[in-house]
Amino acid sequence: MAGRKTAATETGANRQAREPVLLSGGNPQIAKGHGDAPVQAYIAAMPGWKSDVGRRLDALVERTVPGVRKAVKWNSPLYGMEEQTWFLGIHCFAKYIKLAFFNGASLQPPPPVESKQPRVRYVHIHEGDALDEAQLVDWVQQASRLPGERM
Secondary structure (H helix, E strand, O other): OOOOOOHHHHHHHHHHHHOOOEOOOOOEOOOOEEOHHHHHHHHHHOOOHHHHHHHHHHHHHHHHOOOOEEEEEOOEEEEEOEOOEEOEEEEEOOOEEEEEEOOHHHOOOOOOEEOOOOOOEEEEEEOOOOOOHHHHHHHHHHHHHOOOEEO
């Protein structure tokens, strides 16, 4: 019939409408929300190799901190112990993933990358980097016991 969309056309249009936009630098634009679903949407939208690393990081945090709270705010997944306080954030950049430990200066040893904010420390993960999961688990455990950042 003239003017009628086929199932294949509609599926393609729907798929295109659901694909998240990548902001400058390659960070997925995901609607803010609390819980696992928006975090999983962010991870699924992480481009290329970053999505696999995002799944590994998310699973590592869940294993390390049973009952961890999750949210997406400012186009970044956040992990915390209470509804509005967060100890870890993830953000995609063009060439790496940034893990932000909001009280990272209190961790021993502190994560390697300093911030302009004195309490915050970062870990940058580049394509092909071997993840030191034992160190990440230790930092996540320590960070989850510290007061979270209210956002």
